[in-house]
Amino acid sequence: MAIMAMLAFGKYARQERKHGPIKLVGNVQGVRAPDFTLTSLDGSKVKLSDFRGKAVLLNFWATWCPPCKVEMPWFEELQKQYGKDGLVVLGVAMDDSEPASIAKFASEMGVNYPLLLGTDQVSDDYGDVQYLPTTFYIARDGTIVDKMTGLLERKDIEDAVRKTLNAGAHPVSGQQNQARAANKAAAMKALEAKEPGRDELSAEGNTDR
Numbered sequence: 001m002a003i004m005a006m007l008a009f010g011k012y013a014r015q016e017r018k019h020g021p022i023k024l025v026g027n028v029q030g031v032r033a034p035d036f037t038l039t040s041l042d043g044s045k046v047k048l049s050d051f052r053g054k055a056v057l058l059n060f061w062a063t064w065c066p067p068c069k070v071e072m073p074w075f076e077e078l079q080k081q082y083g084k085d086g087l088v089v090l091g092v093a094m095d096d097s098e099p100a101s102i103a104k105f106a107s108e109m110g111v112n113y114p115l116l117l118g119t120d121q122v123s124d125d126y127g128d129v130q131y132l133p134t135t136f137y138i139a140r141d142g143t144i145v146d147k148m149t150g151l152l153e154r155k156d157i158e159d160a161v162r163k164t165l166n167a168g169a170h171p172v173s174g175q176q177n178q179a180r181a182a183n184k185a186a187a188m189k190a191l192e193a194k195e196p197g198r199d200e201l202s203a204e205g206n207t208d209r
Contacts (some may be wrong), residue, residue: 012042014032014069014113014159018039018088020120020121020124021124022124022125022127022128023124023125023127024125024126024127024144025127026137028127028144028147028187029144029145029146030148031143031144032142032143032144032145033048033056033058033136033142033143033144034125034126035047035048035049035139036046036048036120036122036124036125038092038116038117038118038119039099039116039117040114040116040117041099041102041103041106041115041116041117042055046090046114046116048090048138049107049142051090052088052141052142053086053089053139053140054062054087054088054140054172055082055085055086055088055136055137055138055139055140055161055165055167056087056089056090056136056137056139056164057075057078057087057089057090057135057136057160057161057164058092058126058134058135058136058138059071059075059089059090059091059096059133059135060092060118060123060129060133060134060135061091061092061093061094061127061132061133062093062094062095062132063093063101063102063105065095065132065133066131066152067132067150068132068133069109070151071133071135071151071157072091072109072111073109073110074154074157074158075089075091075111075113075157075189076110076112076113078157078158078161079112079113080112082161082162082165085121085165086140086165087161087164087165087201088114089113089114089115090113090114090116091111091114091115091116092115092116092118093116093117093118094118094123094124094129094132099117102115102117104114106108115140131149131150132149133149133150133151134148135147135148135149135157135160137160137161137163137164138164139164139167140167143167145160145163145164145167146160146163146164146168155208187204
């Protein structure tokens, strides 16, 4: 039973942690995902809102979490498979390890998606993340499609990814805008070619006389 529980999730609790206001209490589906600014492993600042228009898989994990290690290769595969469709996987490390240790762990795991350094603030904003892994699926319009806690089957995760890709607003790309403008211009040009000009109408009127 203990081994099964360990595989289901890992308990997350930082020493001397001070809670702020807890958000996302209860059913979070359809709720706007709280924005955040976190530091990536390369030292850059990353905001969730930077990915508006993308479907985001936001995974809270830790290097000491056994089920997290099971999921990570699946996330790598899903990022490769669905990245072209607009999927972005973001991993938020919630342990107290040094960034260098987390980077080494990520390199050994072959992680191909951004990893961010978690904070107590982002944990509170997302409902006080106590169990790892915890994953939020965020639609293109920034609303939460689903929340999953513990280790699930890969199929369940992929189903959630597909659902998230198809949810929310689908922004029009620059290429689509250009194509629509070109089609509109072509249609106007064709319409003008069919309509007689003023000179032609005057000539027809003179002929009738």
